[in-house]
Amino acid sequence: QIVSAALYRIRARGDLAGRRIVITAGPTHEPVDPVRYLSNASSGKMGYAIAAAAAAHxxxxxxxxxxxSLPEPAxxxxxxxTTAAQMLEATQDAFATADAAILAAAVSDYRPEQAADHKLKKAAEPIDNIALAENPDILATLSQSRGSRVVIGFAAETDNVLENARKKLATKGCDLIVANDVSRDDSTFGSDTNRVTLVGPHxxxxxxxxxxxxxxxKIIERLHDLLEPDEPL
Amino acid sequence: QIVSAALYRIRARGDLAGRRIVITAGPTHEPVDPVRYLSNASSGKMGYAIAAAAAAHxxxxxxxxxxxSLPEPAxxxxxxxTTAAQMLEATQDAFATADAAILAAAVSDYRPEQAADHKLKKAAEPIDNIALAENPDILATLSQSRGSRVVIGFAAETDNVLENARKKLATKGCDLIVANDVSRDDSTFGSDTNRVTLVGPHxxxxxxxxxxxxxxxKIIERLHDLLEPDEPL
Structure with missing residues (x-):
């Protein structure tokens, strides 16, 4: 597997050869107990497609x-x-030696304040409400310490899509926001198509x-433009 | 599709030929808003395998x-x-003309009391906690009105597995509980193997x-034993 991945990259000789890119995909699951969890709608298809495209380049x-439930891209x-906290840790680790991050995951922005270590029984331990705590903001965290590295984020919105995307770009400090309106059938979770607007500062x-x-x-093309040219050999 | 399904059944000539069985599988998603939801760990593999086995019989x-994310069984x-309420309605409809129900779905026993019609924005509409309401109990509902029809339920537990399964069998009034310990690696959500105990009244x-x-x-074999013999032709 490692050898075939290495061969794949050597053969690729693409315009992103030598670049290290970290990409996030899918939802996170925030446990209430070992059985129940809070989550976000996300099939992971968009992030997996970006990973495959970046590797092809x-x-x-x-x-x-x-x-x-998707096959791993070649x-x-x-x-x-599983959780947003785990995703932050793994993404930061990979970003430390990377040139760019594309954060396509639909990270839960909240988690249950407490996760029980056993399945709560409805009769003995009824759950009237779930107290929530805010999760770390992976896009903001990476953007704040990015230096010259490129960070691309996503905004999935049901209302005021562009306005929210512009606000997100400005407050997080990333290079680009991929905005999509998830209230439309052709650009929602699980669909094979998407309809997005690439929102940059200019x-x-x-x-x-x-x-x-x-x-x-299209996103990989834009990433290519955002990356500074390599040092001449 | 309809023709091939019909041909499939005619060709099957199995020991369950002429029997109508409703099977539930997978989790339910209980919306907080169009993006966030509460759910239960479940890959759906167990229920899909039972459906395939019943059709093969x-x-x-x-x-x-x-x-x-599973292919539909032939x-x-x-x-x-999506939700427990929808699952109850569809299952009751199918059960009305069925001989048996096998309820393998991991139904959320709670849902958010209110589901917002737009994505809640963290800044403007922070979510401190999610108030919950109890969902309908599909196993209890079907068992109460089953008459001579067979109902088989599941109990996914992390503690006191058999004790909880026996209690469930007695309180719901079904014929059999398939008990599994989801705290074990080889019998948990998403795995391809399972380790269960079939808990009947005797x-x-x-x-x-x-x-x-x-x-x-094994579950289909037990179902066959539980179904009363057909009227002689």
């Missing part, structure tokens, strides 16, 4: 994936995590509805 | 499935649902750890 890709190193590019593989290709 | 199978009619059968397909076969 020759990048060294680390995919930090929440719980999904030539990509996958780290499986420009906004509205893409047509297209397969997630093509959206991934 | 010649039964007319309706599979009521929560959100999973020769099985699948109804896709006997308990502890099965070895085996692939979920074989567990499904």
């Amino acid at each position: 020759g990048a060294h890709v680390t995919l930090v994936s929440g719980p999904v 030539g990509v190193g996958v780290i499986h995590v 420009d906004e590019t509205e893409l047509d509805c297209m397969p997630k593989e093509q959206v991934a290709e | 010649g039964a007319h199978v309706t599979l009521v499935s929560g959100p999973v 020769g099985v009619g699948v109804i896709h649902v 006997d308990e059968t502890e099965l070895d750890c085996m692939p979920k397909e074989q567990v499904a076969e």
Whole structure:
């Protein structure tokens, strides 16, 4: 597996050869107890497509994936995590030696304040409400310490999509926000197509509805433009 | 699709030919808003394996499935649902004309009391806690009105597995509880094997750890014994 991934990268000779990119995908599960959890709708398809596209362009890709049911993309190193805290840790580790991060995961912004270590029984331990705590903000955390590294985030919104995406770009301090309106059937969780707008500090590019593989290709093209040129050999 | 399913059943000529069985599988998602939800760990593999086994024995199978990422079993009619309320309705509809129900779904026993119609924004609408309401109990509901129909339920437990299964059998009024200890690696959510005990009113059968397909076969064999013989032709 390691050898075939290495061969894959050597053969790729793409325009991202030598670049190290960390990509997050899927939801996170925030446990109430060993059986129940709080989560976010996400199939992981968008992030997996970006990982596959980046690898096809020759990048060294680390995919930090929440719980999904998707095959691992060829030539990509996958780290499986469950919670937002685990995703932050794995993503920070990979980002330490990376050139860029594309954060496509639908991270739960809240977690149950306490997770029970056994299945709560309805009769003996009824759950009237779940007290929540805020999860770490992976996009903000990486953006704050990014230096010259590129960080691309996502904004899944049901209302005021562009306005929320612009606000997110400004407050988090990343290079680009991929905004999508998840209230539309052709760009929602689990669908094979997506309709996004790439929101940068100086420009906004509205893409047509297209397969997630093509959206991934557009994002990788933009990443290529955002990366500073390599030192000359 | 309909024709191939019909041909499949005609060809099957199995020991459950002419029997109508409703099977539930997977988790349910209970929305907080269009993005966030409360759920239960469940891959759906156990319920899908039971549906496939029942169809292979010649039964007319309706599979009521929560959100999973599994291919639909051949020769099985699948109804896709999201919430426990939807699962109850679809299961009751199918049970009205069925001979038996096998309830393998990991139904959320709670749902958020209110589901927002838009994605709640952390800054403007912070979520300190989620107030919960009890969901309908599908196993109890079907068992109470089952008459001579067979009802088989599941108990996924982390502690006092058999004791909880016996209690469940007695209080719900079903024919059999399939008890499994989800704190073990070889019988937990998402794994391909399971280790269960079949808990009936007069006997308990502890099965070895085996692939979920074989567990499904054992459950279908037991279902066959529980169904009263057909009227002679």
